[in-house]
Amino acid sequence: MLRALLGRWRSSLRLLRPAHVEAERAKISVAQLGHQYGNKVVALQNVDLNVRSGEFVCLLGPSGCGKSTLLYALAGQVTPTGGTVRIDGKPIRGPGPERLLMFQEAALFPWLTVRGNITFALGAKGVPRAERRERADMYIRRVHLTGFEEALPHQLSGGMKMRASLARALAMDPAVLLMDEPFGSLDAQTRIHMQELLQAIWMRTGKTVVFVTHDVHEALMLGTRVVLMAPRPGRVVKDLEVHLPMPRQPEDAGLNEMVRHLRGLLRHVEEPERAEATTTRREPERTPRPSLPTQGMPRPAR
Numbered sequence: 001m002l003r004a005l006l007g008r009w010r011s012s013l014r015l016l017r018p019a020h021v022e023a024e025r026a027k028i029s030v031a032q033l034g035h036q037y038g039n040k041v042v043a044l045q046n047v048d049l050n051v052r053s054g055e056f057v058c059l060l061g062p063s064g065c066g067k068s069t070l071l072y073a074l075a076g077q078v079t080p081t082g083g084t085v086r087i088d089g090k091p092i093r094g095p096g097p098e099r100l101l102m103f104q105e106a107a108l109f110p111w112l113t114v115r116g117n118i119t120f121a122l123g124a125k126g127v128p129r130a131e132r133r134e135r136a137d138m139y140i141r142r143v144h145l146t147g148f149e150e151a152l153p154h155q156l157s158g159g160m161k162m163r164a165s166l167a168r169a170l171a172m173d174p175a176v177l178l179m180d181e182p183f184g185s186l187d188a189q190t191r192i193h194m195q196e197l198l199q200a201i202w203m204r205t206g207k208t209v210v211f212v213t214h215d216v217h218e219a220l221m222l223g224t225r226v227v228l229m230a231p232r233p234g235r236v237v238k239d240l241e242v243h244l245p246m247p248r249q250p251e252d253a254g255l256n257e258m259v260r261h262l263r264g265l266l267r268h269v270e271e272p273e274r275a276e277a278t279t280t281r282r283e284p285e286r287t288p289r290p291s292l293p294t295q296g297m298p299r300p301a302r
């Protein structure tokens with residue numbers, strides 16, 4: 001009884017915790033971030049975002065809303081023209097080993113085998129030679145590529161290349177994985193398989209992930225949070241916690257209800273005027289509860 005009361009008291013304290021304390025606890029904290037490119041395009045304006053350790057945050061929004069610019073600022077590959085980006089409280093001044101950026105292209109060395117690509121990266125990271133092979137094979141198993149250790153990239157399908165690239169990224173064991181539409185070039189079926197695989201890996205490792213996507217369904221399949229962005233200037237318009245239980249399946253009813261709701265929000269972001277006109281003509285839609293109870297949501301292993 002006393003323990004339950006204490007627990008409730010602590011969680012109400014968490015609700016009262018001021019924003020600056022949240023920022024201190026965050027793995028990544030972005031404050032008042034702005035970025036203007038040389039051609040005067042304002043890619044980001046006043047972006048605030050805290051990413052806690054172990055979260056899977058999806059950045060969602062139409063083309064040109066600054067998702068990639070924000071991700072590259074987290075990676076330290078874009079130096080923002082305003083505001084701050086910190087990781088574990090320290091300002092980000094460039095790329096670092098605790099953050100790994102993955103792109104749509106698998107970016108494997110074509111002359112190295114799957115295992116060779118991974119052991120090469122481990123070597124560059126300073127992992128002793130004796131450990132590299134075992135570690136590479138462990139991650140090859142995790143992405144279900146056993147039997148393809150000696151295959152060259154041109155002998156693999158697009159999905160297999162992406163799995164090899166994911167194995168390499170995981171073997172590097174970064175604290176934060178930054179992913180820029182990694183499944184964007186895959187066919188629909190392979191994309192679903194990759195989402196299921198990434199979800200299973202995330203549940204097992206509890207990695208902090210920031211994942212850029214255009215695709216509402218993908219964001220809700222994977223994310224514990226979805227951050228919706230809008231263009232001109234690039235900014236955050238909605239920050240949504242997703243409490244759907246995991247593992248999620250593409251056809252889950254709760255997931256698809258949220259997909260419909262979020263697609264409506266995205267339409268407003270893409271074409272505010274047209275979406276406004278359609279909404280005023282139609283009967284108001286019942287807004288589904290955007291978040292479901294947290295029971296059944298597994299805590300990632302730390």
Ligand SMILES: Nc1ncnc2c1ncn2[C@@H]1O[C@H](COP(=O)(O)OP(=O)(O)OP(=O)(O)O)[C@@H](O)[C@H]1O
Binds near residue numbers: 041
């Ligand atoms: N190197 C650059 N130089 C000038 N403008 C740029 C540069 N990179 C991006 N931009 C502009 O900044 C804005 C945000 O681009 P960004 O690529 O971050 O958006 P995005 O949401 O990731 O888009 P997409 O989903 O199409 O990749 C766009 O208007 C884009 O044209």
